[in-house]
Amino acid sequence: MLKTSYEAYFESYTPHIENIQQYDVESPLSYMVQLANAQVPLHEYWVSKQFNYFNIEDRDNLIDWFERVAVQKKLPGTAVVRATYLLDLYYSKIPNAAKNILIKQSQTLSKQWDHSVIGGCIFDIASKVEGVKLFPAIIACFKCPAQELLEMQLQILQSLNYNVTMLTGIDFVVAMSTNLYQNETTPNICSPLKQLKIISQQITVSPINSDQDQIMNINHKKEKLPMSKFIAKAAARVSIFQKNQKFISVSQATIGAAAVLQVIKAHRKDFIKQFAKLCYEGKIEFHEVQGICQQLDSESKVW
Structure with missing residues (x-):
């Protein structure tokens, strides 16, 4: 039986949970939100005439490709989330990106689909x-000299002002989850970041299906969802939010918060008030977060 996107990515985030801990989750949430709000892709950027060489179907095809490669190569789902975010930022900035001179001048790259x-x-x-070397596989895919792809990457990096380590929705999932669970974590001298590392080492991978999810929902009062699995579930939801074209121009802070809220509603309703307070302190619009969740719920019953 084929796994759903959510099932595959929950498994992906679980063993690789340490990859989402590169950033200092002890930074003030309001400052993280400020950084995220400064890097928001344009809404429906493919509609503009200057970007009409890239459409929503092209975007969907690329993200589907990212997901297939991630599953086949056992890459962390964080790579797909960041790649999708960078893809939207790049195409928001570069007019006629597909008519790239480096691609047109290459005998090998010019034979490929420009967007690929x-x-x-x-x-x-x-x-x-995210700490994964994918370059050899990319070279093999396009069957072209490495130097040509490196030059293309350099041009992309320059277009993004080399800012490719910006915060994603997953970073906000980690930061907010750590805050929500801080009163339940055994007191010690470790920082929240170190606590997450300790917890991640104890995680075992197990497939998630609808029946298991229902069992967890029924028993959540008896056994509360641990922080490590809370983060993994919310992180998997980030990829679903980010893939939806309606949320392209939504801040990563809001996307991360919406993913956290989804898990709270399913497994930890006792966190609702604390979460609302956290949004207020971090200057995240709580009503916008709720609106995104409601909109996605009305479109699909993935959960």
Whole structure:
């Protein structure tokens, strides 16, 4: 039986949970939100005439490709989230990106679908940020000299002002989850970041299906969802939010908060008031977070 996207990515986030801990989750949430709000892709950027060489179907195809490669290569789902974010930022900034001179001048790259070359380079950049070397596979995919892809990557990096380590929705999942669970964690001298590392080492991978989810919902009062699995579930939801074209211009802070709220409603309703207070202190619009969750729920019953 084929796994759903959510099932596959929950498994992906669980063993690789340490990859989402590169950033200082002890930074003030309001400052993290400020950084995220400064890096928001344009809404429906493909509609503008200057971007009409890239449409929503192209975007969907690239993200589907990212997901397939991630599952096949057992990459952390964080790489897909970052690649999708960078893809939207890049195409928001570059008019007629597909008519790239480096692609047109290359005898090998010019034979490829333009967007696949750009998407492949962006995916490799995102994977490197998440600690994975994907470049050899990209070279093999396009059957071209490494130097040509490196030049293409350099051009993409320059277009993004080399800012490819920006916060994603998953970073906000980690930060908010750590805050929500801080009163339940055994007191010690470790920082929240170190506590997460300790917890992640104890995680075992197990497939998630609808029946298991229902069992967890029934028994959540008897056994509260531990922080490590709370983070993994919320992180998997980030990829679903980010893939939806309606949320492209939504801040990563809001996307992360919406993912956290979804898990709270399913497993930890006792966190609702604390979560609302956290949004207020971090200057995240709580009504916007609720609106996104409601909109996605009305479109699909993934959960």
